[in-house]
Amino acid sequence: MIGGLLDRSDSRVERIVPPSGFTASLTVLSAAAMAFLAVFIGAISMSASRVADDWGAALGDKATIRLSAPAETLQDQIDAVMTIAAQTPGVVGARQLTEDEQRALLAPWFGTDAALEGLRLPVLFDLTLEGDGPDIEGLRRRLQGEAPGAVYDDHARWRLPMVRAADRMSSVAGVSLVLIAAIGAAMVALAASASLSANRQIIGVLRLVGAKDVFITRIFVRRFTLRTIGGAVTGSIAGMIVVVLMPGGGGFIDLRFAGAGWLWPALVPLAGGGISYMATRYAAFRRLKELS
Amino acid sequence: MIGGLLDRSDSRVERIVPPSGFTASLTVLSAAAMAFLAVFIGAISMSASRVADDWGAALGDKATIRLSAPAETLQDQIDAVMTIAAQTPGVVGARQLTEDEQRALLAPWFGTDAALEGLRLPVLFDLTLEGDGPDIEGLRRRLQGEAPGAVYDDHARWRLPMVRAADRMSSVAGVSLVLIAAIGAAMVALAASASLSANRQIIGVLRLVGAKDVFITRIFVRRFTLRTIGGAVTGSIAGMIVVVLMPGGGGFIDLRFAGAGWLWPALVPLAGGGISYMATRYAAFRRLKELS
Amino acid sequence: MVEFDSVSVRFGDRALFDGVSLSLPAGSFHFVTGPSGAGKTTLLKLCYLEMAPEAGEVQLFGKETERLGRDEVADMRRKIGVVHQDCRFVDHLSVSENVLLPATATGVDIRDVDDNMSQLLAWVGLSRHRDRRPPELSGGEKQRAALARAVILSPDLILADEPTGNVDWEMSLKILDLLVELNKSGKTVICATHDLSLIRQAKTRAPARVLRIRERGIELSGADL
Amino acid sequence: MVEFDSVSVRFGDRALFDGVSLSLPAGSFHFVTGPSGAGKTTLLKLCYLEMAPEAGEVQLFGKETERLGRDEVADMRRKIGVVHQDCRFVDHLSVSENVLLPATATGVDIRDVDDNMSQLLAWVGLSRHRDRRPPELSGGEKQRAALARAVILSPDLILADEPTGNVDWEMSLKILDLLVELNKSGKTVICATHDLSLIRQAKTRAPARVLRIRERGIELSGADL
Numbered sequence A, B: 001m002i003g004g005l006l007d008r009s010d011s012r013v014e015r016i017v018p019p020s021g022f023t024a025s026l027t028v029l030s031a032a033a034m035a036f037l038a039v040f041i042g043a044i045s046m047s048a049s050r051v052a053d054d055w056g057a058a059l060g061d062k063a064t065i066r067l068s069a070p071a072e073t074l075q076d077q078i079d080a081v082m083t084i085a086a087q088t089p090g091v092v093g094a095r096q097l098t099e100d101e102q103r104a105l106l107a108p109w110f111g112t113d114a115a116l117e118g119l120r121l122p123v124l125f126d127l128t129l130e131g132d133g134p135d136i137e138g139l140r141r142r143l144q145g146e147a148p149g150a151v152y153d154d155h156a157r158w159r160l161p162m163v164r165a166a167d168r169m170s171s172v173a174g175v176s177l178v179l180i181a182a183i184g185a186a187m188v189a190l191a192a193s194a195s196l197s198a199n200r201q202i203i204g205v206l207r208l209v210g211a212k213d214v215f216i217t218r219i220f221v222r223r224f225t226l227r228t229i230g231g232a233v234t235g236s237i238a239g240m241i242v243v244v245l246m247p248g249g250g251g252f253i254d255l256r257f258a259g260a261g262w263l264w265p266a267l268v269p270l271a272g273g274g275i276s277y278m279a280t281r282y283a284a285f286r287r288l289k290e291l292s
Numbered sequence C, D: 001m002v003e004f005d006s007v008s009v010r011f012g013d014r015a016l017f018d019g020v021s022l023s024l025p026a027g028s029f030h031f032v033t034g035p036s037g038a039g040k041t042t043l044l045k046l047c048y049l050e051m052a053p054e055a056g057e058v059q060l061f062g063k064e065t066e067r068l069g070r071d072e073v074a075d076m077r078r079k080i081g082v083v084h085q086d087c088r089f090v091d092h093l094s095v096s097e098n099v100l101l102p103a104t105a106t107g108v109d110i111r112d113v114d115d116n117m118s119q120l121l122a123w124v125g126l127s128r129h130r131d132r133r134p135p136e137l138s139g140g141e142k143q144r145a146a147l148a149r150a151v152i153l154s155p156d157l158i159l160a161d162e163p164t165g166n167v168d169w170e171m172s173l174k175i176l177d178l179l180v181e182l183n184k185s186g187k188t189v190i191c192a193t194h195d196l197s198l199i200r201q202a203k204t205r206a207p208a209r210v211l212r213i214r215e216r217g218i219e220l221s222g223a224d225l
């Protein structure tokens, strides 16, 4: 395939089918639009899956137990919490926060210089989770029985739907990419078919003088593949520029490529060329069969 | 225009130009893709501008002053803060939070039953802002001079870039809509031109027997406009379905239409028809001039 | 009806006509003859405004044609019936639809010309073929269909470019008869042909005159041939 | 070379050929004649495989043609030169490019046939027009260009459909001479024409035979006409 496309074109052969400016522009424009979309939606997909990963990781990783208890039962309850945490599957670590850490957490409210000594702060435990985390209902029941002043907080109440959303967004974007590829293929195939139809008289003449299908097909395939690649390169560059210029701001908005993501805009025209090659070949052979 | 399109078509006239399946499918497909995008990106634009408005309003509306001071100067500093707030342009109201309100704010940390009585909490003031809010630097300097324990917090530190991002997102989406309309118009015009070119022999025959430009143009314009509307309706419906099925989750992700936004998917095919009518007419008259 | 005033046509460096003046009155019957490539088709193209002369003036129906817009050209063509040398049809329409095309394209009510069409198709021997598409016709059948289309709206001026190029002698005479009949009913007829025996036949039936294309000019031959 | 074995062709309810058998040996020269619509073009189409018979067999170059794939048909066509009745060209290519098309389409090196082309174009009087595009040619010039294209690769079988339909008598004789010459160099020639005087002329120059298409059949006429 690559060889065939990169061959120094035989201009005498190329000239046989007229360049038909409008179908050509239409193909280039469609390819550019599809490549632009592919780059853009690829960026969305990558960013959404990044967000889902990050938040999902944070979410699966950490939980807090907050314990407020009268002084007389406090140490018992602290011990109970540590025991429960150690025995609960899905929890791999539990650590009581130091006073300094708690003070840092409260700084926004009391200022750093506030005297917290006089205050009976709740005790905070930082849990490290693994996998899907603990069985939350079971854990809560056990805490209620053995350390009634303890409250389990898995940070997930508000984040879970967003992680799910990011995940779904990422799959919607992935499906969209497949759709874009399919629509792009359909567009190129239709444009090539329209071109073959418009040139059926020339094809008739070529057949009259003994041209074979491969000869005719090659002209169209070569032409449409090159046009698609040209359009896709333009569209990819435009898409890349827009993505780079997109506002940052974290979360769902930060579409900018990261790491290997930068390869994506380069991959799109290549994929476009491949899709176009297949689509045009298929369309050409089909049409030629019909025209015979 | 509408009249011309809805006329019961004269099948004898319609038949003169062959229906050319491939250009037709290509036009319908392009129109559908463009309408889909228009609906989708319209939803993004509306959602982003909704977010920007909401957050922008919240951001411009509220600020907090937090005062921690030794008991002996506390009342002086409270008075100073209230005076400064009243004198600062851009601040339209200042209110000291009640103890209950403060307790509610601290509940996540201490539980609702925690005894806050023994604790010297900082005093919180809720400011209502107007317009662009106060001159922050000036306000901070004045607070430092007259109530050194007071800290101004305008909540904006982390939200401002997001609001800006949402705003930019909304304008990017708006520009994209214009681009989509332009690309759609170009696609229809190119498809119509390609169709006119492919049918130049028929046009030659029509001219030979005395057909005028309007006669020829009408066939193509009617056909392409109807095709575009057909494609756009399909694309809009698809876009609407996808948008409705999109994950919610608030913020940038909630693309679902609200209120008058539901009109958007209905508007898109109408606009598509209008664009197609203009684009095809323009293309047809231009091509006919060239072909003469 | 058709008037040329010092008309010049050149293709590249070759002058085909150089200052040709002609005046073909309404109701006349002219043959155009000359060797292949002499300019017969070009002469007819000048008459139906497919082509404009490089210099000089062409007048049709008493009107100057030089600065006509596309719509005015269309108006004029409605009064001209043309049999193109390579019979141009709309290939996916049936023969009868093609023959009716001048009516369809100019908004004439089909019912007014339907009888006319049936008669015409019978005349040129294509009644059986009326629902065929042109590519399914033989060469001669196409020429006859083109002739039927040219005269369907009974135009004032009939231009026929080799209408007998692909038909046998018998059919040639039949076509000639049709042209003669049209001429007798008052139409102006100009017919290009390279077939001298056809012209000889014509002279026995109508006062036809011959325009012979010579080096850069056109010469009106008399009755002798 | 060309063999028909009880070939039948019907269009709709009309049988054009009904069990026709023929055998045209290599090196022979045949005219096909008959009134317009008799089936001359159809006969030639059967010979270059544009059409398959409804019943019966067509053999070309000693090979059965019924179940040939598209590529095999292409291979066979390379050995056949066709002058189509309505001269099909690639309109945006120059005349010389069109004449060279059989070489281009089959991968023959252009340099090997370039001289041949120049000679041929001179022969048919189109040297001046070699860089023109076909729509800029006159009817007769197109036919001559089509003839040049048909013989450029010196095919074994030459099929000419009314090659003199649009040219004057002098040029007709010139084209006839070319066909006779090709036949003398061993090519098989089949030429459809409705021009009986051309056939009479041909008989004075070569042992041409005549296939006359009659009601549903083909009849080989002898020397008399």
Ligand SMILES: Nc1ncnc2c1ncn2[C@@H]1O[C@H](COP(=O)(O)OP(=O)(O)OP(=O)(O)O)[C@@H](O)[C@H]1O
Binding pocket: C011, C012, C016, C034, C035, C036, C037, C038, C039, C040, C041, C042, C043, C085, C194, D129, D132, D135, D136, D137, D138, D139, D140, D141, D166, D167
């Ligand atoms: N558009 C054009 N551009 C260049 N040359 C042209 C064009 N049209 C015609 N010619 C040339 O002008 C000459 C006259 O052409 P025309 O078609 O009028 O001849 P004709 O008398 O009709 O010949 P024939 O009997 O073969 O049809 C020819 O040599 C042709 O090649």
Ligand SMILES: Nc1ncnc2c1ncn2[C@@H]1O[C@H](COP(=O)(O)OP(=O)(O)OP(=O)(O)O)[C@@H](O)[C@H]1O
Binding pocket: C129, C132, C135, C136, C137, C138, C139, C140, C141, C166, C167, D011, D012, D016, D034, D035, D036, D037, D038, D039, D040, D041, D042, D043, D085, D194
């Ligand atoms: N594809 C087709 N479908 C239907 N009928 C056809 C088709 N091709 C040819 N015919 C009919 O078959 C008959 C023979 O056609 P053909 O073209 O062989 O005639 P011809 O002898 O070449 O006539 P001419 O001298 O006018 O060219 C004609 O009546 C024609 O209408």
Ligand SMILES: [Mg+2]
Binding pocket: C040, C041, C042, C085, C161, D138, D139, D140
């Ligand atoms: Mg001519």
Ligand SMILES: [Mg+2]
Binding pocket: C138, C139, C140, D040, D041, D042, D085, D161
């Ligand atoms: Mg024929």
